[in-house]
Amino acid sequence: xxxxxxxxxxxxxxxxxxxxxxxxxxxxxxxxxxxxxxxxxxxxxxxxxxxxxxxxxxxxxxxxxxxxxxxxxxxxxxxxxxxxxxxxxxxxxxxxxxxxxxxxxxxxxxxxxxxxxxxxxxxxxxxxxxxxxxxxxxxxxxxxxxxxxxxxxxxxxxxxxxxxxxxxxxxxxxxxxxxxxxxxxxxxxxxxxxxxxxxxxxxxxxxxxxxxxxxxxxxxxxxxxxxxxxxxxxxxxxxxxxxxxxxxxxxxxxxxxxxxxxxxxxxxxxxxxxxxxxxxxxxxxxxxxxxxxxxxxxxxxxxxxxxxxxxxxxxxxxxxxxxxxxxxxxxxxxxxxxxxxxxxxxxx
Numbered sequence: 001x002x003x004x005x006x007x008x009x010x011x012x013x014x015x016x017x018x019x020x021x022x023x024x025x026x027x028x029x030x031x032x033x034x035x036x037x038x039x040x041x042x043x044x045x046x047x048x049x050x051x052x053x054x055x056x057x058x059x060x061x062x063x064x065x066x067x068x069x070x071x072x073x074x075x076x077x078x079x080x081x082x083x084x085x086x087x088x089x090x091x092x093x094x095x096x097x098x099x100x101x102x103x104x105x106x107x108x109x110x111x112x113x114x115x116x117x118x119x120x121x122x123x124x125x126x127x128x129x130x131x132x133x134x135x136x137x138x139x140x141x142x143x144x145x146x147x148x149x150x151x152x153x154x155x156x157x158x159x160x161x162x163x164x165x166x167x168x169x170x171x172x173x174x175x176x177x178x179x180x181x182x183x184x185x186x187x188x189x190x191x192x193x194x195x196x197x198x199x200x201x202x203x204x205x206x207x208x209x210x211x212x213x214x215x216x217x218x219x220x221x222x223x224x225x226x227x228x229x230x231x232x233x234x235x236x237x238x239x240x241x242x243x244x245x246x247x248x249x250x251x252x253x254x255x256x257x258x259x260x261x262x263x264x265x266x267x268x269x270x271x272x273x274x275x276x277x278x279x280x281x282x283x284x285x286x287x288x289x290x291x292x293x294x295x296x297x298x299x300x301x302x303x304x305x306x307x308x309x310x311x312x313x314x315x316x317x318x319x320x321x322x323x324x325x326x327x328x329x330x331x332x333x334x335x336x337x338x339x340x341x342x343x344x345x346x347x348x
Contacts, residue, residue: 121167142187164200226304
């Protein structure tokens, strides 16, 4: 039997979301195709291994894995046939952990280093999508040394607008701003999570999501809709107070709009060089805007990524098995293309 390592935690503002995703995956995954070991990274990114039973007995939903007293060696991950990083945020979705797996030549679920880092940086992803002719909400980016130009923001963006970290997820550090007096405070809050901040025009319309899945052949799922009861779908609405938003899966939208969203999601997936899985988020106000792309989408009990794929004919066990098998096929393909392999004719 092939050995899979499911990895969670890490030094991220979304650490607790990772714990919740991991717990949901372990409770739902009953397939016998892979033997599963759990590995956790604490807040100092130190490694410890758990059995499935140990993890479930130790961690409740949104728990924290704070400290490892005797950390394992990262090279121990090479003892597994494949690793599934069920982690979110900094040091994971930005390509960092993918770089580690690549260095150790470990097959892993999800996209390569480049697409991980590109999708994590919302502004870079926006630039690429605009270049490809896709529509995104207008924005102004503030780098770590840029001063705040109120006139430019009010002229180009206006109010209401969203202030958000460029490299964070789960709505961490996001503020809806309705007037100039709240703008500076929102930027300070966003800078807690990222050195680069986006001020983005608010699109007042439907919030829609589509799951993309596949390697050689891609599938765009049914479309889901998030209907926040608050100003927007913030961290608490997503993970703490689940009754603060209505989740419609599938969304009650016209078939033509759903097909347009599915087609656009596949285009985004290819433009940003994604692989195996991603959730593509949209706004619709009569026009369709791409919001952002999540390359390691949530697997929590309320997460739309697995739910929408389930509606599209891929049940949970098959989804996890297929992702693990895709990782093995992708790794084998990369090995064949490796110019530094001992058998390569390119070597002197």
